[in-house]
Amino acid sequence: xxxxxxxxxxxxxxxxxxxxSCAASGSPYPDNCMGWFRQTPGKDRETVAMMYTGGxxxxxxxxxxxxxxxxxxxxGKNTVYLQMNSLEPDDTAMYYCGLRGGICYTPFHQPRGxxxxxxxxxxxxxxxxx
Numbered sequence: 001x002x003x004x005x006x007x008x009x010x011x012x013x014x015x016x017x018x019x020x021s022c023a024a025s026g027s028p029y030p031d032n033c034m035g036w037f038r039q040t041p042g043k044d045r046e047t048v049a050m051m052y053t054g055g056x057x058x059x060x061x062x063x064x065x066x067x068x069x070x071x072x073x074x075x076g077k078n079t080v081y082l083q084m085n086s087l088e089p090d091d092t093a094m095y096y097c098g099l100r101g102g103i104c105y106t107p108f109h110q111p112r113g114x115x116x117x118x119x120x121x122x123x124x125x126x127x128x129x130x
Contacts, residue, residue, distance in 0.1 A: 002026045002119050004097045009124030012087055016128075020082040022097030022121060030054055033104035036071060036082045037114050038093035038126075045096065045114045049082060050104040060104055060111045064090075087128045097121040 008020040020036065031054030039045040049071040050060040059071055070083040080097065098117035105111055 002099060004099060004119055004121035006095065006097045006121040006124040009095065009126050011127045011129065014087060014089055014128055014130045016087050017083070017085045018087060018126060019084065020095055020097075020124060020126070022080045022082075024078040024080075024099060032099050032101055033112065033117075034073070034080045034097065034099050035060075035104065035117065036069075036080075037096045037098055037117075038091075039096065039123075040093045047111065047114060048095070050111065051080060052103050053080070058104065084126070087126075089128050089130045092126060092128045094123045094125050096123045 003025050005023050006020060008018065010018065012018050033050055033052055035050035036048040037045050038048050048062055048065055049069055051071045051073060052058045053073055061069060068086045071080065073080045098114065099119040100117045
């Protein structure tokens with residue numbers, strides 16, 4: 001059984017940077033879609049960034065984070081990172097790491113949504129103050 005553990009949450013000033021880590025344990029398949037998602041009270045969980053851990057390593061970013069956030073992986077450590085730069089107060093949320101087998105896009109080339117992920121970490125809080 002695969003387990004995910006996020007780390008790196010905390011408080012940061014607007015304009016600052018922060019990096020989150022997600023470690024996968026329990027023999028994850030070699031090729032997965034791993035992603036970062038975030039949620040604030042009363043709102044649905046939203047996709048932040050996703051990465052296919054095999055093959056071409058194709059990525060997806062939400063429009064709100066493009067150019068500011070970068071998702072990357074360390075295959076040797078079964079770890080995915082989210083580098084967050086130019087943070088804004090609107091980035092304040094609980095950040096979750098998710099995993100699903102296969103690619104991050106549907107056969108119709110649409111990014112897969114949070115409901116299609118079956119393995120989740122407990123989450124890590126990021127708070128950005130102005």
